[in-house]
Amino acid sequence: MDTALENFYSLYDRRRSIREFTDRPIEGEVLARLLRVLLRAQSAANRQPWHFVVVEREGRDKFNELFYKEGFRNAPVVIAALADTEAAWVRKNDEKNYAWVDVSIAVTEMIGAATAEGVGTCWIAAIDPVGVKSTLGVPDNFDLVGVIALGYPETELLHERKPRKSLEEIIHYGKW
Numbered sequence: 001m002d003t004a005l006e007n008f009y010s011l012y013d014r015r016r017s018i019r020e021f022t023d024r025p026i027e028g029e030v031l032a033r034l035l036r037v038l039l040r041a042q043s044a045a046n047r048q049p050w051h052f053v054v055v056e057r058e059g060r061d062k063f064n065e066l067f068y069k070e071g072f073r074n075a076p077v078v079i080a081a082l083a084d085t086e087a088a089w090v091r092k093n094d095e096k097n098y099a100w101v102d103v104s105i106a107v108t109e110m111i112g113a114a115t116a117e118g119v120g121t122c123w124i125a126a127i128d129p130v131g132v133k134s135t136l137g138v139p140d141n142f143d144l145v146g147v148i149a150l151g152y153p154e155t156e157l158l159h160e161r162k163p164r165k166s167l168e169e170i171i172h173y174g175k176w
């Protein structure tokens with residue numbers, strides 16, 4: 001395997017949820033690169049049914065009260081990811097709305113880029129969506145898919161690795 005390919009696969013190996021951050025801010029150019037990744041993400045019928053609110057640490061006191069875990073309060077940047085279900089593609093057969101899928105894809109791509117940049121992330125679903133939306137002034141018709149905490153990780157946490165199911169448990173060849 002060439003080095004570029006090895007680096008690519010090692011990204012997935014390196015990524016883990018980070019819940020404690022150092023005080024180091026995320027440099028402006030790094031954050032700009034991460035946000036541009038959101039633009040390039042794929043979405044059903046290219047509807048791009050997403051909005052993101054970027055909230056820096058400065059002046060985040062009220063928002064910080066919404067976090068259950070202390071460590072997230074120190075994240076230099078948090079991003080609220082919002083789904084616009086009215087703009088999203090809907091599958092006719094079963095009327096499934098793809099807004100949450102599309103937002104999740106964009107966020108996942110950004111998390112991959114963050115990992116490559118050495119920036120740690122944690123996807124936070126366990127947060128009061130009404131509180132987040134009212135604190136950030138998000139219109140009612142948007143769904144909060146998650147809040148992503150970003151920052152440079154406390155290094156010892158990089159060794160933590162959560163177990164995974166085996167391939168045999170989850171992959172079905174040919175039929176279930």
Ligand SMILES: Cc1cc2nc3c(=O)[nH]c(=O)nc-3n(C[C@H](O)[C@H](O)[C@H](O)COP(=O)(O)O)c2cc1C
Pocket residue numbers: 015016017018019069122123124125126127146161162
């Ligand atoms: C959709 C989603 C929601 C999550 N919500 C939370 C959360 O509310 N709080 C938290 O501490 N971690 C949350 N996580 C992180 C998961 O707990 C974590 O991804 C999982 O335990 C595997 O660990 P790893 O990310 O370190 O590989 C969430 C992850 C995903 C993908």
